[in-house]
Amino acid sequence: MSGFPWQSAFEVREQVAAGSVSAVEVTRAYLARAEALNPTLSCFLTIDHEGALAAAAQVDHKRAAGEALGPLAGVPIAVKDNLCTRGVRTTCASKILGEYIPPYDAHVVEALRASGAVLLGKTNLDEFAMGSSNENSAFANVHNPWALDRAPGGSSGGSAAATAAGLAPLALGSDTGGSVRQPAAFCGITAIKPTYGRVSRYGLVAFASSLDQVGPMARSVREASQLLEVVAGHDRRDATSAERGTGAYLAACDRGVNGLRVGVVRDLIDGLQDADVRASVEAALGALEQEGAVLVDVALPHAKHAVSVYYLIATAEASSNLARFDGIRYGLRVPGKDLTETYTNTRAEGFGPEVRRRIMLGTYALSAGYYDAFYLKAQRVRTLIRRDYDMAFERCDVVCTPTTPTPAFALGEKTSDPLEMYLADIFTLPPSLAGLPAISTPSGLSAGGLPVGLQLVAPPFEEEVLCSVSQAVEDQCGLLSKRPAALP
Amino acid sequence: MADPKITLEQVLHVAKLARLTLSDQEARQMQEQLDAILGYMEGLDDLDVSEVPPTFHSIPMDAPLRPDVPERCSDRAETLAQAPASEAGGYAVPLVLEVDS
Numbered sequence: 001m002s003g004f005p006w007q008s009a010f011e012v013r014e015q016v017a018a019g020s021v022s023a024v025e026v027t028r029a030y031l032a033r034a035e036a037l038n039p040t041l042s043c044f045l046t047i048d049h050e051g052a053l054a055a056a057a058q059v060d061h062k063r064a065a066g067e068a069l070g071p072l073a074g075v076p077i078a079v080k081d082n083l084c085t086r087g088v089r090t091t092c093a094s095k096i097l098g099e100y101i102p103p104y105d106a107h108v109v110e111a112l113r114a115s116g117a118v119l120l121g122k123t124n125l126d127e128f129a130m131g132s133s134n135e136n137s138a139f140a141n142v143h144n145p146w147a148l149d150r151a152p153g154g155s156s157g158g159s160a161a162a163t164a165a166g167l168a169p170l171a172l173g174s175d176t177g178g179s180v181r182q183p184a185a186f187c188g189i190t191a192i193k194p195t196y197g198r199v200s201r202y203g204l205v206a207f208a209s210s211l212d213q214v215g216p217m218a219r220s221v222r223e224a225s226q227l228l229e230v231v232a233g234h235d236r237r238d239a240t241s242a243e244r245g246t247g248a249y250l251a252a253c254d255r256g257v258n259g260l261r262v263g264v265v266r267d268l269i270d271g272l273q274d275a276d277v278r279a280s281v282e283a284a285l286g287a288l289e290q291e292g293a294v295l296v297d298v299a300l301p302h303a304k305h306a307v308s309v310y311y312l313i314a315t316a317e318a319s320s321n322l323a324r325f326d327g328i329r330y331g332l333r334v335p336g337k338d339l340t341e342t343y344t345n346t347r348a349e350g351f352g353p354e355v356r357r358r359i360m361l362g363t364y365a366l367s368a369g370y371y372d373a374f375y376l377k378a379q380r381v382r383t384l385i386r387r388d389y390d391m392a393f394e395r396c397d398v399v400c401t402p403t404t405p406t407p408a409f410a411l412g413e414k415t416s417d418p419l420e421m422y423l424a425d426i427f428t429l430p431p432s433l434a435g436l437p438a439i440s441t442p443s444g445l446s447a448g449g450l451p452v453g454l455q456l457v458a459p460p461f462e463e464e465v466l467c468s469v470s471q472a473v474e475d476q477c478g479l480l481s482k483r484p485a486a487l488p
Numbered sequence: 489m490a491d492p493k494i495t496l497e498q499v500l501h502v503a504k505l506a507r508l509t510l511s512d513q514e515a516r517q518m519q520e521q522l523d524a525i526l527g528y529m530e531g532l533d534d535l536d537v538s539e540v541p542p543t544f545h546s547i548p549m550d551a552p553l554r555p556d557v558p559e560r561c562s563d564r565a566e567t568l569a570q571a572p573a574s575e576a577g578g579y580a581v582p583l584v585l586e587v588d589s
Contacts, residue, residue, distance in 0.1 A: 326507070329579060
């Protein structure tokens with residue numbers, strides 16, 4: 001097998017299809033690498049040897065029988081542990097679901113299986129996807145492969161770190177307020193948050209239902225685009241699934257940027273405190289201009305309110321969604337003297353501090369006397385944020401900002417101050433609140449050798465233009481030739 | 489010092505609504521943290537949005553109905569295997585009604 005472990009998903013599929021290596025051999029190699037590096041990185045909560053080898057054997061069997069192979073045949077993939085996998089533990093990195101084994105597959109997991117992908121295991125996350133550093137996992141902290149003392153980002157930190165470390169060519173995460181984009185930026189990979197409704201949420205454990213989307217993650221834009229093609233499309237089991245098919249995302253990567261208008265949010269970029277991030281964004285914009293894109297200034301005057309709006313809406317929805325964890329139908333039960341005490345004992349023992357904090361904030365925002373002042377007000381300001389984008393898209397095809405205000409911060413740096421942690425989400429929250437598709441792709445390294453991510457946002461269901469523009473960024477400023485420095 | 493945005497009493501009331509228990513120390517820390525977060529959120533008061541409609545769904549869509557056709561649902565044994573307790577093909581739950589026999 002040539003190129004292991006850094007070969008692309010396309011190369012793996014090609015080698016498997018040509019018979020130069022078997023899918024079982026590929027899978028064994030990645031499983032061994034995951035076993036070797038997981039004690040250092042804690043990317044995986046579960047490594048599914050048996051399931052992975054069985055899926056790989058099935059691909060080899062199909063090939064031997066001369067059957068058509070799917071677009072991801074034999075390609076190993078890591079799946080975030082808030083996506084249900086039938087027969088494989090799905091914990092959401094929470095003690096309350098510590099031993100939960102779903103009786104069904106998420107829609108995206110079905111799509112992966114149908115494409116011939118090999119699910120290696122389930123990746124670590126912030127508990128119930130609530131967090132920006134992966135430090136809210138009930139089980140272990142993920143370490144950033146570029147610098148082990150740094151956070152991998154969150155909440156899809158395990159998926160991002162696994163992809164960056166060559167534990168799998170591809171991964172799936174989920175994104176509510178930046179949970180695939182921010183860890184992708186911190187770990188030097190690409191991730192797409194699709195338009196709300198583009199990918200089915202069936203089998204994604206709900207955090208904030210009006211914001212959650214499943215997102216593809218990969219080291220290259222082309223691989224992320226291919227993975228989006230596989231998982232996107234209508235599914236009637238999710239009532240908010242858009243009645244559209246998938247798109248030609250991979251082909252869009254080769255379209256170039258000539259004549260495309262890139263909206264530059266000048267005041268946000270000029271206001272960046274971190275000189276490396278500012279320089280990296282400017283360099284990427286310069287490269288896009290060189291390739292024929294037209295830079296236009298746009299404004300998002302209400303983006304500064306996104307942290308307040310998001311942490312009211314998302315927590316309100318979370319407080320409602322997480323009411324189902326009561327120790328009755330599945331998951332942990334800690335019995336009390338009566339039903340109410342069984343509920344409270346179970347939830348007190350099952351939920352970690354950040355999840356409790358968000359349930360409290362959301363319950364407060366929805367409670368009698370505060371609904372209008374907090375929740376409803378947040379939904380009104382959300383309209384203003386959406387309108388900012390409507391105005392911007394009259395002048396441009398994509399809106400560009402950095403993904404994060406700084407490169408990866410240190411583990412432990414922000415854990416004592418939740419508000420400080422929330423404020424670092426400022427760039428990824430506005431497109432989430434507006435339901436818009438967004439991508440984060442590396443735009444270079446900081447002086448300290450940490451990846452910097454560029455975020456591009458497009459109008460609803462215009463993911464293709466994100467693929468075109470980020471491919472140009474990758475070609476000019478990407479990190480594909482670089483390897484994470486901290487890996488043994 | 490300005491009045492807190494949320495008092496300890498309110499924190500304990502909300503915890504009760506959310507079916508969470510907090511130790512004294514947890515409740516005090518929760519009060520401080522929520523107070524800081526709600527204080528930051530006061531920035532929204534700079535905006536007059538009384539005439540702005542709320543956005544509950546960012547992408548407009550209809551709520552579709554599925555065809556009314558019977559289909560297989562999850563396997564009972566597989567589903568009940570995840571229950572904290574089950575009995576006679578059903579969920580075993582804590583007693584909610586006292587019945588004199």
